[in-house]
Amino acid sequence: MADKTCFLCKEKKPLKSFGKRKASPDGLQYQCRECISQYERNGNRPSRQPEYRAKYFQEKEKGSESYLKNTRRAHLKKMYGITPEIYEKMRSQQKGKCGMCGKIPKKRLAVDHDHSTDKIRGLLCFKCNTFIGYIETSRDIVEEATIYLEKYCE
Template sequence: MITEKRCPSCGIIKHVSDFGRNRTLTDGLSFYCLACNRERNRAWYREHRRSLGKEVWDHSWIPEGFRWCPSCEQPVAHEDYTRNARTASGFGSRCRACDRAANSAGYFYGKYRLSKGQVADMRAAQGGRCAICGDPAQHLDHDHGTGATRQLLCQRCNHGLGLFRDDPALLHAAAFYVDGHRERQLLARLEETFVVRPDSESPSAEPPVGS
C-alpha cells in the first residue's frame, strides 16, 4: 500500500493524506493533491464566471484556514464558518455570525412582518419614546387578537396592555376607577378643611384681620 504520491501539478511528492479520494483511479487517490485541486477549481470557477460576464472576486490573498464570507465581506476562520455536508467544500454560504443575524432577522420578520430597518425608522419617528407615557421605548407592541403591529412602548405600558387583555372597556373602567377614588379623596380633604363639625366653635361672622 502506497504512502506517498507525486502531484503532477505542483510536482511535489506528498503523503497520501494530502490527496482526496477517487475510486476510479487504481491507487484510489485523486489525480492532483488537495491544494492544487482547490486552486484548479478556483481558477475554473473564476474563468466560468468571467465568461458569463459576472464579477469575479480575487480571494487569492485570503490566508490558509480562512474563508471569504459574502455577507460581511471579510475573511473568516474556518471554525467560525457554517458547515454544510451537501457542498463540495463542506462549508455553508456564510459565516456563523452572519447566519445568526440572518436567522434572527427572518424570525423577527416572520413574527412582526417588519424588518429591523423598519422598526428603526419607527423608533426614530417616535423619538425613541413610548407611544403612551413617553418613557424610553423598549418593546414593539402588537394586537394580541390580530397579531398586527402597532407602535413602540415601554415595558410597563406593554405589560399593562397585556394584563388588561387588550380590552379598551377594561382600560376605561380602570381609568374611571382610579379617577373616582382620587375625587373621593379630594372631597374628603376639602370637607376636613372647610366643613365645621358640630362640636367645634362657630366661625366668627366678622372677616379675619387682613382680609
C-alpha cells in the first residue's frame, strides 16, 4: 500500500489517513486526518469561533441589509463582472421593465448574458430569462412550439 507524508506532522502515513481533496494532484488532502482534527480542536477553524459564529448568524438571521447587499454584490461581480451600481443603471435605462416582454416584474430582473461570450445582453424577468436560456440550447424548439400552439388554437 502507498504512503504519503503529512505536511504538518511530517510523518509517513497510509493513504487512508488522508481525506479527499479534488484540487490536489493525488486527490488527497496535504494534512492527515489526525492533524486536521487537532487543528480544529484547538479552535482554529473560523466557523467554530464563538464571536465569528455569533456575528455570522446574527447578520444572517435578521437578513441584515449589509449581509444581503454584500452577497448580491459578490454574486453580480462573480457571475457577470458588474457592480450593483451598473445593474441599477441598466435597470433604470429599461425603466424597470423586462427587456423582452416589457412587463415590470414583482421580483428582481435577471441579468441575461450570452453563455458563449459572457457578454451581457440586458435584464429580463424570470420567465423570459428561462425561456431565452432554453431557446439557446435548442433553437428548433421555437418552431415546434409555434406549430403545437397553432394546432390547438383553432
